[in-house]
Amino acid sequence: MQVKNYLELEKQLFSRILKNDWGKGGAWDFYWGALYPKGGKRIRDPQLFMWINRDRLEFGFYIGEYGSDQRNRFTRNAQANQKILYNIMNESLAGSDVQYGEHDEFVGGTKGIGVDVSRPSLQDWLNNPEESGVHAAVLLPKEAVLQYSTEQLSKEIIQIYQALFPLILLAIHDDPMPAILDYIGGEEPKLLNLEYPLKDFAEKTSFNEASLEQWVRAIERKKQVIIYGPPGTGKTFMAEHLARHLIGGGDGFSEVVQFHPAYAYEDFIQGIRPKAKGNGQLDYPVMPGRFLEFCEKAKGCKNLCVLIVDEINRANLARVFGELMYLLEYRNREVPLSGGGAFRIPDNVRIIGTMNTADRSIALVDHALRRRFAFLALYPNYEILKRYHGKEETGFPVEALIEILKELNRMIADRNYEIGMSFFLRMDISEQIEDIWSMEIEPYLEEYFFDQPAKMDEFRWAKIAEKILG
Template sequence: MDKLSTAFPAEYIAFLGKVWQATSDSDGDGEVVYPILEANQDKLNRTLVAMYPNWAHNILSQAAPEKARNVAIDLVNFSDLFQLFPLGNRASHLDLAIIGYELALTILTRADFPQDWAMTQNNLAVAYRDKITGNRAENIDEAISCCQLALEAYSRADFPKKWASTQYNLGLSYKDKITGNRAENIDEAISCYQLALEIYTRADFPDNWAMTQNMLGLAYKDKITGNRAENIDEAISCYELALEIYTRADFPANWAMTQNNLGLAYKDKITGNRAENIDEAISCYELALEIYTRADFPANWAMTQNNLGLAYKDKITGNRAENIDEAISCFQLALEVYTRADFPKNWAMTQYNLGLAYKDKITGNRAENIDEAISCYELALEIYTRADFPDNWAMTRNNLGLAYKDKITGNRAENIDTDVKILELQPEYLLNQCAQETGFDETELIRWIHALNRKGQTIIQGPPGTGKTFIAERLAKHLIGGGDGFSDIIQFHPAYTYEDFIEGIRPITQNGKLTYSIVPGRFLEFCEKAEAREDTCVLIIDEINRANLSQVFGELMYLLDDRQDTKRSIILASGTPFKIPTNVRIIGTMNTADRSIALVDNALRRRFAFIPVYPNYEVLRQYHHREETGFPVNKLTSILEDVNRAINNKHYELGISFFLTKTLAQDIQDIWQMEIEPYLEEYFFDNLEKMDEFLWDNIKNKFGY
């Protein structure tokens, strides 16, 4: 503890010691420990989070072997208390809880203490699901992983109640899951809740049954597959079932929670009268607020105020202007509790909703209302980053663009330019989607992207039919996804020139007269367009080695030599200064079987990062499995492997793209005889006997023809 004493404030160490002793003596009794935490809220901060791992590790390391389990259990109780403590900085509380659980698991291993291990994994899952710091998507995925680990020990047969509890928590995590397919995630959540209800029956576990019905309602409200109207009606039915147990008299807090959720469902209800549904939602929220007071349930009060604001914003009955003003009032009340420091995500959500209300506001000055809406959206984007909340980021950027379009103050042209800049975003294309479509794992793709960003330009090289252009297009799609960048593709050929690529004199007809002017080439046009964008722009040069590259690139070679030097520029033949914008990336493709590869000299090679790709048979298998073609793809890959062994030159191997077609069963003979055999005939021109074994007539029986 001496090292800690010199590294961290003594009052923090004393505080932790006091809380630890109280937790250990009381077996984690909140009534004993929480008064200490409440009196020391000023210490529940990032300083405590920073010192806590070393402090807790010291506690564990000093425990005698026979007491190690008891100390680890105390650490779990310690974490439980931090996780559930309602006052102060929630983000710090959750980080402290996670640190404690993970350290406890070093003692409570699955092999030695399976039940304790499973319990801690389940608690850790809850903490990760609620975690505020770090990447939200990764946190939820970690929560799912923890629940799945817990279920390896908590079997339904041996631990039915704990199994149901973990299924319930797994459902909570799948409902919030960001990565993967959203519709599938929600369906998985519903499945988990329904499994939990097989144990959590109304007769045996009425409280758990009601809570699970409540969460099942939330999942049905968000369900994407199936009929939307039926899903919402199912959600309402679930909430109404929960309210049969959750009465106001017996379970006031849970009754209020379910009333709030019922309000959410009525607000989205499709069947019935829309105006009546919204009024019913408002009624539910107002009932919830009778229990959810600011004094007793500040966070729930703020949540319900936010929901009430959304309902008033959409309210049809009554005076429209008054309804929107009421909505604004509700959002502003919510923000009194939803501060950026304590509830960053909820703060951003409420700022976004407040922006929506100000944009529609009727009373007051229209110009000021729109400016206020813009301010709210921009505040929300401080939390809704593209990395952590991609969907919220895109939605908020879209509404910010619409607000700038309607903006009255300032320069009208600049407002519209801002609107266009914000709205013209490329669709998101995640790395896992790129990996799925190209067949290369994410780790490999990250290496390629890193090389491209490091050098500024790369060449994907390989034999014909390996999908080089397809891969380049998918990499470009990922790089520009979610931003305002763009991609373009050109193809080099032996007649391609400097004038085509950089600039040159071209004949132009003006007023019936022929004149000769210097005209920018494709690369200059691309760079000029890229300069007006903030995000990455990608130029794909297909068959880059088919042109005389030294001649085509000219003095561009100097700029390609060191893309890290952002001040490096050249004077073009026209006298125009030019430098490559920092957001420009170049991806070339090169067929290694093309004899013109010799034209790519060493001076040019050192300016590019080279990415080799070879036939990927797994992509071929996945394609035919995904498309359910029924073609015997394993027999095809076996033949291709034999062909490539016979070729015995990685630069000339036969690729898979010839066979990526849904109608391969009908087309295989034509593809083989008209495309594969001519290629093999050219390669084995001096040894045609070697090719004979791969003629269609000699292999067709392997396909069953």
């Protein structure tokens, strides 16, 4: 695609604009240059612009003040194609100082020069351009401009224009991706996962960022971890978000497999499977199980791939893992499989297991397995409950609920069976609390205190409702 086929290159490209400074000492002026679509107007259309005054130079992408239709189209297309756009533009803009979103001071002012760390990332901006404004530009103060040669500055501006040109196409096409793919060479790039930094991980889970950093270090060191704790602590939820963080910004993937008492080596590693032949007879080939299939798929990725094994302790692990027990400890080695062939775990594979300690205590886990995994404890954390309801402004009397939960967990007197917080991390908790307690908490307590009904009766909803709701 030729950019010149889209943009006006001959008329009304540069203007000197006089502006009133509203009594601050006289009028000031700036120059406005714009490359906008042929037949359009820069006051309403998407453009690759340049603004310059005595204090700064700004250049990038912008939609004219009167271009409401163009802004709506841009926002719609950016959100619909966020992932592929991020992959296309992130590489070409790597190392640049492009700031996304509008800034308070127009080019005639002197504030806001430099990189504003509070501005959205490219990823966040494409997801919601209207929140911060449809504007992406590099701002250079006068001192920085004077350090460039004419050739260097021209090259910098051209590179930014080339990288931002797909944004023009977003604003002028109802279906922009064919034109964007044509512009970048006709091949759709391999999609990378959206980045999921620890800060976002912590905010989404209401978990302490320092603790999450420790978790990430553990899986980087050991390559496989087990998140364990009592019911309702959010083990699977945390495993999914940890996996999302690990694969963020890369070409890897994550999958979930559920273990259960009938799960076997043949399901996970390899085994004989009946297969119909063309003549109506059956064949019995040795077929790869879930883990071998996962690892084969991971070989095609450059970055981390994560397998989540939910309820890992519900299966007979020594029997299910087989040769994998050796490979988990010696990741750089290869072993022959009982069904034929050799196998090694790819370097980019990580494993996250979850373990409900109410089903089977961690103390009962085979010592050989314990040596191969790092264990991440997830016990009831009342601060998470406070942070969640404070952040979401639910108005629910969470302090009263916490006191009841503390009293209940003291009576349970076993960390492996305590009641977790995930039951109560809901926006509509005020409407749902009675049903949650009666239909989820009470049946669990009835089983735990089956031979101590008096203790159970102290925590019936009828007894605690007033204490919680007032």
